[in-house]
Amino acid sequence: MIRIGVDVGGTNTDAVVMRDKEFVAGAKSPTTPDVTSGAKAAIGKALEQSGLAVDAVDAVMLGTTHFVNALVRRRDLSPTGIVRLCLPSGSSLVPFADWPRDLVEAIGGKFRLVDGGYEMDGREIAPLDEAQVVQAVAELKAEGCTEIAVSAVFSTVRGDMEERAAEVIRAAHPELNVTVSQQIGRIGLLERENAAIINSALRPLAVDVVAAFARMKADLGLTCPVFFTRNDGTLIDTEEVERLPVLTFACGPTNSMRGAAFLSGLENALVVDIGGTTADVGEVRDGFPRLAGTSVTVADVQTNFSMPDVVSIGLGGGSMVNTDTGKVGPDSVGLDLLTMGIVFGGDTLTASDIAVAAGRAEMGTHPAPKVPDLDGLVAEMDRMLTDVVARSRTSAEEMPVLAVGGGSVLMGPRVDGLEVVRPAHHDLANAVGAAIAQVSGEVSKIVQLTDTLNREAAIAKITEEANEAAVARGADAATLTVLSVSDVPLAYLPGNNLAISVTVVGDLNLETA
Amino acid sequence: MMTPVLNVDKPALRRIARGGAVLGSGGGGDPYIGRLMAEQELGDDKTVSVVSLDDLPDDALILPIAMMGAPHVMLERFPSGNEIPALVATMEKLMGREVSAILCIEAGGLNSVIPFIAAAQMGLPIIDGDAMGRAFPELQMVTFTLAGINATPMAMYDDKGNGATFDTVSNQWTERLARALTIEMGGAAMVGLYPVVAGDIRDCLIKGSLTLAHKIGDLIETYGGQATETLASSLGGTMLFHGRVRDVERRLEGAFAKGSVRIEGQGDFRGRTVTLGFQNEFLSAEEDGRMLATTPDLITLIDANTGAPVPTDTVKYGLSVKVLGLPCDPIWRTEEALALVGPRYFGIDADYRPLDVA
Numbered sequence: 001m002i003r004i005g006v007d008v009g010g011t012n013t014d015a016v017v018m019r020d021k022e023f024v025a026g027a028k029s030p031t032t033p034d035v036t037s038g039a040k041a042a043i044g045k046a047l048e049q050s051g052l053a054v055d056a057v058d059a060v061m062l063g064t065t066h067f068v069n070a071l072v073r074r075r076d077l078s079p080t081g082i083v084r085l086c087l088p089s090g091s092s093l094v095p096f097a098d099w100p101r102d103l104v105e106a107i108g109g110k111f112r113l114v115d116g117g118y119e120m121d122g123r124e125i126a127p128l129d130e131a132q133v134v135q136a137v138a139e140l141k142a143e144g145c146t147e148i149a150v151s152a153v154f155s156t157v158r159g160d161m162e163e164r165a166a167e168v169i170r171a172a173h174p175e176l177n178v179t180v181s182q183q184i185g186r187i188g189l190l191e192r193e194n195a196a197i198i199n200s201a202l203r204p205l206a207v208d209v210v211a212a213f214a215r216m217k218a219d220l221g222l223t224c225p226v227f228f229t230r231n232d233g234t235l236i237d238t239e240e241v242e243r244l245p246v247l248t249f250a251c252g253p254t255n256s257m258r259g260a261a262f263l264s265g266l267e268n269a270l271v272v273d274i275g276g277t278t279a280d281v282g283e284v285r286d287g288f289p290r291l292a293g294t295s296v297t298v299a300d301v302q303t304n305f306s307m308p309d310v311v312s313i314g315l316g317g318g319s320m321v322n323t324d325t326g327k328v329g330p331d332s333v334g335l336d337l338l339t340m341g342i343v344f345g346g347d348t349l350t351a352s353d354i355a356v357a358a359g360r361a362e363m364g365t366h367p368a369p370k371v372p373d374l375d376g377l378v379a380e381m382d383r384m385l386t387d388v389v390a391r392s393r394t395s396a397e398e399m400p401v402l403a404v405g406g407g408s409v410l411m412g413p414r415v416d417g418l419e420v421v422r423p424a425h426h427d428l429a430n431a432v433g434a435a436i437a438q439v440s441g442e443v444s445k446i447v448q449l450t451d452t453l454n455r456e457a458a459i460a461k462i463t464e465e466a467n468e469a470a471v472a473r474g475a476d477a478a479t480l481t482v483l484s485v486s487d488v489p490l491a492y493l494p495g496n497n498l499a500i501s502v503t504v505v506g507d508l509n510l511e512t513a
Numbered sequence: 514m515m516t517p518v519l520n521v522d523k524p525a526l527r528r529i530a531r532g533g534a535v536l537g538s539g540g541g542g543d544p545y546i547g548r549l550m551a552e553q554e555l556g557d558d559k560t561v562s563v564v565s566l567d568d569l570p571d572d573a574l575i576l577p578i579a580m581m582g583a584p585h586v587m588l589e590r591f592p593s594g595n596e597i598p599a600l601v602a603t604m605e606k607l608m609g610r611e612v613s614a615i616l617c618i619e620a621g622g623l624n625s626v627i628p629f630i631a632a633a634q635m636g637l638p639i640i641d642g643d644a645m646g647r648a649f650p651e652l653q654m655v656t657f658t659l660a661g662i663n664a665t666p667m668a669m670y671d672d673k674g675n676g677a678t679f680d681t682v683s684n685q686w687t688e689r690l691a692r693a694l695t696i697e698m699g700g701a702a703m704v705g706l707y708p709v710v711a712g713d714i715r716d717c718l719i720k721g722s723l724t725l726a727h728k729i730g731d732l733i734e735t736y737g738g739q740a741t742e743t744l745a746s747s748l749g750g751t752m753l754f755h756g757r758v759r760d761v762e763r764r765l766e767g768a769f770a771k772g773s774v775r776i777e778g779q780g781d782f783r784g785r786t787v788t789l790g791f792q793n794e795f796l797s798a799e800e801d802g803r804m805l806a807t808t809p810d811l812i813t814l815i816d817a818n819t820g821a822p823v824p825t826d827t828v829k830y831g832l833s834v835k836v837l838g839l840p841c842d843p844i845w846r847t848e849e850a851l852a853l854v855g856p857r858y859f860g861i862d863a864d865y866r867p868l869d870v871a
Contacts, residue, residue: 089672092594092630097549119699120586123672153590188588264870387818390757390831 001058001510004046005435006039008064009253011276011335014431015042017050017057021436023263025050026428035066035209036120036216043220054221058510063229063251063434067202068208071103071299076193076208078147079108080200081140082193083169084134085116085152085161089125095151095193100300107201110143112136116161117153122159125153126271133165134172137369140171147200148173151181151193157499176202177243184246184305191295191304198303199246206230206245210238231435233258233288234440234505237473249298250307255433257282259307262436263423269400270392270418272385273429274407276318277332279385281392282310288483290394313388315381317407319351323372328354342369351410354378361409381410389416404429439508440483441470444501459485459500466502475506515569517562518641519724523552526629528730531822533625535721535729535744535837538811539825540794541622541648548626550591554633561629562638563723564614571712573613576604577642579624579632581669581691582701587623594688596670596703597631603668603676604705615639618655618707620722621648621794627703637722644707646719646842647811650793652691653684654854656844657707657740660717667691667706680715719842733820739834740820742759750839751870753798753805754787755780755817758832769793774814774828774838789814791825796859798836800851806838807856809845810868813837840868 002024007014008031016026032038047054070076082095095111096104114132117125137148148169152162156349159182164254166178179200185192213226227235231250232480241248257271267287273280283290289308296307314330318337321328328351333340340346342353343364349371355361357368360380373379393416401418403411404426411420425432443466447458463482473476483503519525530544537544555561571573578597580587601612615635617628620643632639639719644655652664664687667679672793677694687706695702725748732747745752756776762832763772771792778785787805790797795812806812814823817833828834845854846867852858855865 085593088593088595088674090591090593092550093546093553093591097553117590120583121699123699125699140743187585189591190549190588310749387833390833391829393831395830396759 002056003435004043004057004060005431005433006043006060006062007250007252007430007434008035008039008062008066008237009430010065010069013038013042014428015039015046016428016435017046017052018430018432018435023425024052026043026425026431034212035064036212040216040220055223057222057224058215059224059508060222060226061229061235061434061437062208062213063255063430064225064248065252067206067245068249068298070202070205074102074106077106077201078204078206079110079145079147080147080149080197081108081110081112081137081143081276082113082149082197083140083165084113084193085128085150085165087113087115087126089117089153093190093199097190098302099194103272103299103301107197108143108145110140110145112140116165118155118158118161120154120157122158128161128164130168133168133496137173137176138168141176146176147179147203148176149179149181149193149196149200149353150197151190155182156187156192179203183244186304188209188295188304190283191302194301194308195246195303195305198298199244200441202245210242214252214256217272227437229255229434229437231305232291232440233437235437235508246305250310251434252430253310254289254308255430255437256280256289256404257284257433258436259433260284260404260423260426261287263425263429263432264402264421266400266402266421269402270389271402271404272389272408272411273405274403274410275316275405276334276337276407277314278312279315279388279407280310280312281388282308283392283394302418307403311388312391314374315351315382315384317350317352317410321349321351321354321377323349326373326376326380328377328384335424342366351381351407354381355410360412363409366413382412382415386416438505439470439473439475440503440505441466441468441473441475442501442503443469444499446497446499449496449498455487455498458498459487462500463502463504466504469505470506474508474510476509477506480504480506515562515564515638517564517638519563521561521563521629523555525727526555526626527552528734529629529723529726530626530730531733532726532729533621533811534822534824535733536625536646536726536811537621537648537778537822537824538794538813539791539823540650541619541624543824544623544626546587546591547580547623547630551626551629551633554630561632563641564638566640566642566711566715566720569614569640569709569711571710573711574608574610575614575616575709575711576601576612576705577616577644577707578628578703578705579618580627580701581704582695584585584623586697586700590672590699590701592703593672593674595674597634598704599670599674599676600668600703603633603678604708607666607668607678607842608708612637616783617643617723618685619643619645619648620719620726622647622837624648640718641723642720643719643722644719646722646845647809648794649854652688652706655707656717656719656842657709658684658853659713659844659850660714662707662713662717666708667704669694669698669702669704671702717844719844721820737820738816738818741815741837745835748839749870750837751868752835753812754836754839755782756787756834758828758830758834761828761830770826772825774784776834779833789836790861792859793824793825797856797861797863798838804817804863806867806868807861807863807865808859809841809850809854811839811841813839837870840870844854
């Protein structure tokens, strides 16, 4: 199978062509404001290098930071109202608490609290009042909301009330999109609600972005399907990305980590991705990133959807060096390194100049500068990298450190006592990670155990359903493996009940996709 | 006329929440949600007056307000906002007089900011002091217990409007019965307890706790990662250790999260290893079988990069940390007090030795 992986980053858009598990060609092109022209140029260059015809391509996998950037820039966001099922609880802390004011203004900040929600053990706080929900949405619509998000207290423990409210809203207001919080976030009402609101606000943009990539595909003469990559390193189709754009927020670091693991053949490792301005560090286990356990701040808003656990510091190839203080970064010349760095003929001392002077890297057009206290500055960079790597580890276990990205030349041969490995094509790791993305199937259900259905049999049954869901999404049944299983006993329902969730992944099979 | 020692607006509240997390000694719950609730109550222009106990007449009724229960419930199910007015009305009826001021019972963790919601909502001042000087896991672990003051009459209200009052034979019984009821109420509830008149607590209140929390928050805002040294020197404490977390071990025993954190020294502490023991809060700091500090003195872990306090439930492998030791209030250093909150109460096989702040 011939696949094209694309990573649309803040600075560059990268594209790679892969034949099954083999790297064929790759190219970079500057990211353009419209996103798709840069992607089109990169894909065109990569295809040309590969010598393959356009109609040989079986699938395109896109990783894009477009949605998270829209949020950061407060652009292209749609007015969203949130309905929270919580009364009589909940009024002491209302939605949009702790949001930056400009973002509240961009989204509208409209909400209604209505009856409902559950206690931690699944008892009702109050029954759902369907008429009240319909009325609340009618009011939000009259106030200008075009998108609706729904949250309910402890909907992660018991989700039926939130689902029912969404059904009622869709029936009464079929023109409105509805996002339910349990689809996106975890325990922590405010953070889950924030994630649902952000998702809602991005949905109309997602429709536009999908349409733009469809046009790009037509312009390139590609006829194959297009997929987007998710935060967890798996694929969603264009219809799903229109409904759940936040699922793509962290695909950049995820693709970089998965690409690094793939390119090095090391499935358990720390990955350090150093660009022009930052170094991002995470951990892969069996080829998938370790996910953050607590809340994650996105564009100054606390959310809690599943994201890779990435620690970032302000150290990159373009980081500016202050010889008076001995500090490196966090200010960076970014993309202007290629004109402003001393080894490129400029007059700004950068981390890259230090790396060249110290003999760690060879780059540029000019000789390395003479730097006072070179050893001290190298030690400072090593200290910063050691600290961020140490913070990303979960144990004293020995594991390799995979260095990827253009700025990875800053790294020495060892960090925090661990060996540094720089895989081939490391500067295209993101696009490779997108190209190798797999298909997942997830099923979460409450199962009542009986004499004939014990816990193991129930988990096997849900796993089978997850397999079917993955195959329906386009996974090759022969390649499916279980990624995670959890089962939680539910004390609040009569009988012996388990909440079981299973996630499986497999390779994409276009015959069934 | 009372002259406030501090007028608390949103930025001041943020500093108090930060300082409250330091005084939480790793436990007491994250003040974040409580701070947001208090900010909603304050709005853009309200402030809360923090006043000195000395400015209140002997017969002024003071009501401590706190959240009781599981912090993770408070992350999901927020109060209705009616609990506090109901608590105040119930206690005024029981005590036969009006409440003059709100008190913070626990200056560490979430309960450092909860009383500010009450003060803002009721338009009452809040006393500059508390009954722990830190966070402790159980309701009877307050200086008031030492002074023979009863937790009851106590009132408890939930978000649905259910209320209860308690009349018990000891503060330990209050803890047991109240704990059981919070579970029925959904895992967390708002309580008003230890109602006192100013004249009763002149000798057993830990004075200045809120201005102290504010000062700590201010120092962290100003000094960031370098705040630990400044905190140690300006609060009469000591920087016990600086290093990197190399092991975290956790276990659940009953309702308590217990465990230990091993830290390998860096900088001046290179070559040394310290182990912190915790049960909700950090309770001991040990090096080679020697105790550097134990409860009731405060042991607080600070992120060496940011100056932010690190709670016991989120401390992670690899974090670069400084260990701050702060002396507890002298009231906790008597034999009777140590029986209530000393190392042996928590199953630590060591006698209490006051923190060495040389």
